[in-house]
Amino acid sequence: MTALFYQSLPASFSLVEALREPAAVAAVRRTAPDELAREELLLRKLGPRGWGRVHHFRNYYASDWGENGRVLSPKALDAFFRFVEEAQFPAGGPSVFLTDRGGIELCWEDREGRPVQIEFTGTGAEFYQAATEEEGVVAFDSLAQLARRLSA
Amino acid sequence: MSDAFPFQIPERLPIRIEPCPIVEAIFEARFVGLEPWATMPGLLFAQIREKYPEQKTLPVAQVPEELRRQDPALIHLPLIQFLSGRFLIQLGPRVVSLVTKPNTYPGWKVIEQELGWLLERLRTAGFIGETERLSARYIDFFDGDVFKALRLGLQVNGQPLKGLQTDLTTVLRRGALTIRLNVTNGAIVATKDGPKPGSVLDMDAWYGPMEADLFGNGLARFGEAHQVIKDLFFGLLTPENLASLNPVYE
Numbered sequence: 592m593t594a595l596f597y598q599s600l601p602a603s604f605s606l607v608e609a610l611r612e613p614a615a616v617a618a619v620r621r622t623a624p625d626e627l628a629r630e631e632l633l634l635r636k637l638g639p640r641g642w643g644r645v646h647h648f649r650n651y652y653a654s655d656w657g658e659n660g661r662v663l664s665p666k667a668l669d670a671f672f673r674f675v676e677e678a679q680f681p682a683g684g685p686s687v688f689l690t691d692r693g694g695i696e697l698c699w700e701d702r703e704g705r706p707v708q709i710e711f712t713g714t715g716a717e718f719y720q721a722a723t724e725e726e727g728v729v730a731f732d733s734l735a736q737l738a739r740r741l742s743a
Numbered sequence: 744m745s746d747a748f749p750f751q752i753p754e755r756l757p758i759r760i761e762p763c764p765i766v767e768a769i770f771e772a773r774f775v776g777l778e779p780w781a782t783m784p785g786l787l788f789a790q791i792r793e794k795y796p797e798q799k800t801l802p803v804a805q806v807p808e809e810l811r812r813q814d815p816a817l818i819h820l821p822l823i824q825f826l827s828g829r830f831l832i833q834l835g836p837r838v839v840s841l842v843t844k845p846n847t848y849p850g851w852k853v854i855e856q857e858l859g860w861l862l863e864r865l866r867t868a869g870f871i872g873e874t875e876r877l878s879a880r881y882i883d884f885f886d887g888d889v890f891k892a893l894r895l896g897l898q899v900n901g902q903p904l905k906g907l908q909t910d911l912t913t914v915l916r917r918g919a920l921t922i923r924l925n926v927t928n929g930a931i932v933a934t935k936d937g938p939k940p941g942s943v944l945d946m947d948a949w950y951g952p953m954e955a956d957l958f959g960n961g962l963a964r965f966g967e968a969h970q971v972i973k974d975l976f977f978g979l980l981t982p983e984n985l986a987s988l989n990p991v992y993e
Contacts, residue, residue, distance in 0.1 A: 624914045624921055624923070650812070650813045650815070651812075651813060653812055661775075662775055664775065664873055664952075665773075665775065665873060665874075665875035665876075665951075665952035666873060666952045666953060668952075669951060669952050669953050670953075693775070713873050731953060
């Protein structure tokens with residue numbers, strides 16, 4: 592690649608533009624670090640449908656979708672990935688939803704067919720486990736522990 | 744991905760080098776907006792117009808909003824600039840940045856002061872919600888082939904690759920910071936005297952959403968990212984090259 596700086600534009604802008612060769616625009620882009628691992632994780636644990644829904648929530652929902660819906664919170668998405676990495680889901684995987692407040696929610700049934708739900712938000716995660724009638728809120732640093740508990 | 748930081752940082756870092764290779768430094772916050780894009784430039788301009796009276800719309804603003812929002816390469820690009828004598832502020836629907844004027848790096852103390860001022864103005868403008876990413880990025884230009892001056896290079900069959908155009912990108916970790924280092928010896932920079940061939944060292948260091956809060960730890964995070972880039976820069980240079988840059992120490 593040859594980087595060109597144009598006098599009228601800052602390098603931060605023109606460098607990015609310089610990377611956008613026609614082929615790159617159509618099919619190839621430089622991914623963020625960990626992005627590939629995260630995409631693979633989604634495919635493995637949520638399946639192609641789950642992957643597609645998350646992709647959709649990230650790229651196709653602007654502010655005020657639905658009735659005053661918010662865009663997906665970056666913190667919620669990061670927490671979601673951390674949880675999915677640790678969690679074990681039953682065959683078929685969980686369903687995934689975007690919530691009005693910009694959170695992302697996972698729902699599945701445990702081995703006895705009882706529902707488990709967890710919503711990741713910008714401040715933590717809220718969960719409900721029907722088998723134990725337990726519900727609560729956890730901070731981001733407790734997600735791995737919660738994932739192991741809800742996976743059992 | 745390895746968390747090891749492969750460069751040895753010199754114990755003493757210069758406070759100044761001459762000639763200064765910094766073309767541009769960019770301090771960027773990506774965020775979730777609380778207001779529609781159409782209102783954001785006005786809300787910001789009302790806060791900064793005394794210091795940044797000029798404005799310029801960038802070409803990507805011509806791309807329809809739907810396309811910009813769905814293309815990961817476009818979503819975080821700025822659409823408008825506000826200019827002052829020393830800095831410019833760039834704004835997009837999910838990004839705001841403070842950028843130094845080309846080839847006139849004012850030093851970290853001046854930048855830190857301007858960042859502090861800008862954060863207060865952004866807070867008052869009230870359109871920034873959650874922080875997605877905070878970064879510092881430095882773009883340096885060197886005459887000739889910079890790989891001769893770095894402790895970094897490309898090898899083929901165990902032998903250094905010399906004399907060819909080489910572009911090298913790698914991602915490093917240091918604590919919670921992610922750093923993308925991009926080096927090329929095939930760059931052209933626009934100067935007052937016309938285009939000039941040479942090399943570019945582009946270092947981008949950022950915190951993700953869990954570690955960054957623009958109005959909480961934002962200024963401190965920018966400072967930490969700046970320091971890590973400074974460490975990396977001096978860790979990359981060979982002692983001979985550093986000496987040729989006339990370093991001044993405290």
